[in-house]
Amino acid sequence: MKATLSLPHRATYADYLAVEQSSERRHEFFDGVIVAMAGGSDEHNALAMRFAVVFGVRLARGCRGYSPDQRFWIASTAHGRYSDGSIICGKPEHPSHDPQATTNPRVIVEVLSPSSAGDDDGDKRRDFQSLISLQAYVLAAQDARWVKVYRRTERGEWRAEPDVYRDGDSFDLPSLTRPVAVDEIYDDILDSAGRSLLR
Numbered sequence: 001m002k003a004t005l006s007l008p009h010r011a012t013y014a015d016y017l018a019v020e021q022s023s024e025r026r027h028e029f030f031d032g033v034i035v036a037m038a039g040g041s042d043e044h045n046a047l048a049m050r051f052a053v054v055f056g057v058r059l060a061r062g063c064r065g066y067s068p069d070q071r072f073w074i075a076s077t078a079h080g081r082y083s084d085g086s087i088i089c090g091k092p093e094h095p096s097h098d099p100q101a102t103t104n105p106r107v108i109v110e111v112l113s114p115s116s117a118g119d120d121d122g123d124k125r126r127d128f129q130s131l132i133s134l135q136a137y138v139l140a141a142q143d144a145r146w147v148k149v150y151r152r153t154e155r156g157e158w159r160a161e162p163d164v165y166r167d168g169d170s171f172d173l174p175s176l177t178r179p180v181a182v183d184e185i186y187d188d189i190l191d192s193a194g195r196s197l198l199r
Contacts, residue, residue, distance in 0.1 A: 048084040058176040063089040073101040076130040085109035104133040104151035135174040144194040
């Protein structure tokens with residue numbers, strides 16, 4: 001669930017940055033609206049951490065993994081966004097108006113929850129896909145054992161349909177030195193039927 005911060009007028013990006021600097025919660029910014037991000041479930045948070053661990057031992061030289069606290073600026077829509085994890089290669093690039101936001105992720109990861117799935121595989125995906133640096137947008141279910149990967153082609157266009165990986169499958173991602181097995185992401189978090197092992 002997301003909560004909208006009520007202001008007497010449409011917020012500017014400067015208003016948004018002021019809220020972010022004084023708040024203990026993260027917010028996203030779109031179309032003049034500041035939206036608080038809800039905390040994730042046990043499964044959601046464990047899966048996001050699992051991606052970080054799995055990425056950490058596979059990152060190519062010059063690439064680094066970033067936590068969910070990394071903010072991104074989407075110039076095409078003037079949105080401020082967060083993800084559940086990301087990979088940036090080379091030095092992070094920042095817009096002049098927000099030195100804590102970056103504009104050049106190579107890979108974005110989102111763990112789907114019932115309240116965010118429509119946005120994560122909708123407007124948010126399209127926002128991130130507008131960034132020229134992005135090569136892969138990864139979606140992972142939190143209540144089933146599958147991972148979807150939207151990929152940019154060598155010609156720079158996004159494939160219309162994602163690749164879907166299930167138990168027993170492995171997938172490659174840009175900036176990683178070897179494939180990731182779906183089992184590595186989900187083992188000890190969800191059982192073979194997608195039921196939580198954390199409850």
